[in-house]
Amino acid sequence: MPLSVVLLACLVFLLATMTAGVAIGSVPLSPSQVWHVVVAGLAGHAPNTVAGIIVWQIRLPRVLLAAVVGASLTTAGSVVQVLVRNALADPFLLGVSSGASVGATAVLLFGAFASLGQWAISIGSVLGALAAMAAVFLVSRTGSSLSPTQLILCGVVMSALFESVTSFLIFRGNPQATQAVLFWLLGSFGLASWNQLPIPAAALAAAMVYLLAQGRTLNALAMGSEPAASLGVDVHQLRRNLFVVTSLMAGVAVAVSGIIGFVGLVVPHIVRLMVGSDHRRVLPAGVLFGASFMVLGDLLARTIVAPQEMPIGVITAFIGAPTLIVLIRRRPYLYGATQ
């Protein structure tokens, strides 16, 4: 199937899920009401009606943030799987999420960065993610190269270390506040607002421009380090760049939404099943499909036990785990089984 047809189908699906994500809720709205408000809002004067406020101020920023985070995690996951050449890698493998949890936990339990107000958690988790990224980068570096195995091992080891720091903070912290930490760790878009959108959206856009330019070299890198070098790729440089780009994307996503597991692991596999492994197809299709997946996940998270809200990490794991098992069973030769 030509790429343009696939992308068009993914785009239509994304618009449909986003419309549903905005329309469905405790006050149900019709798709036409939703688009009426969106069009007016884009023109600069969102209506001051009940529907207008619900759509423009509450549900739309939340749906857009879910879409951006879904797209970022899917893209980061697809690329990390090439970076460490392991189909079971996800964007959090390299320590980003555990570093971010240290930062967020410190904010939630001990009021670090309290002067930054609503930004405190985001800043705390971004700083944690950056520290983890730098630590993993430095310990896994030998000479100028980042080998896949060393990256995985150092990522896993540093993650364990940061997780124990988080546990220590929870142990020392106020028991009431640990509820908030647990909720953050499982991820949520409940606090979404318009001013949270620009940074993750800009990070996603910048990363996509860089990664789409690397489509061919990503395919070459998927062959392994040495074949890629023999195909004219500067492997050391490429690995360093990919490490930084994916860690930043994942770090920014975690900062606005907490740790939403499984999306960065499973969605790249679903996308490859749909469009093949050529990254010039995987990356654009992944952005659109990953966004849809997260919008649907968030829709379920806030409707399934309404008026309460389920942590979205629970939903993505419930959808992701069985999906991955089905995929593994459909293509056993990809996961080490003999033919």
Add this chain to the structure above:
Amino acid sequence: MSLQLDDLSVDIAGRRIVSGINLTVGDHQFAGLVGPNGSGKSTILKAVYRVHRPSAGRVLLDGTDLLSLGHKDTARRIAVVTQESASEFDFTVREMVMIGRTPHKRSFDRDTGTDHDIVDHAIERAGCQQLASRRFNTLSGGEKQLVLIARALAQQVDHLILDEPTNHLDIHNQVEILEIISGLGVTVLAALHDLSLAALFCHAIHVLRAGQIVAAGLPEDVLTPDTIFQAYGADVLVIEHPDTGTPHLIPRRIQPASGEPHTDGTPPGPSAPPSATA
């Protein structure tokens, strides 16, 4: 179209793996690199395809130092086929071969009609037309090697580096792969394990031991029982191939130390005469 190693030495993790390697592969020549496991064959090849940097000496491509070329420029001149690599990713054969176009393309370049023609032609020359729409991971070892050769051809290079391309393949596939490679009309430097097979296809053979070349020349001059014993510590008989007259090696059993009687009753020894004549 010549490849020359000029006093090449390579260190890995502070240890010298190969030293003082001098060898030249002339235009359209097929040169074999043989030697025991760990003698440095792959290390030399990796210096040629720029995974390792020479610690001393140079790799010259038509007289130009390889290090003065960019990575992409090198990949437009030299392609590499190694032992079949498992992929975590589910590429089709056509996509695999198209990856060979990487060094000829810039960011955001699309696959043009010319690229598709080159890929078709490469698939045809490597004899894997019937595999083109299959998934690489579902192929057999021999089929995968053919596809990797097609990928190397899509790079449109005049030099081919092969690192034990026939390992783990059956005898038909071994001969088929080397036959295809020697018919390509490119300059080839290949590390090979099977010495008799190397003798059948190589114009010249370079024998390595402990990181140094201990013998080099025509297969019939190099593959002698003495040289093989010196390089490998292995006791072999050498006979002439009835078709080609090239040397053919017959391995001999290591004598049982306990002095058990041999099945034919004669005391075995390294001086036993060849039992076959050509």
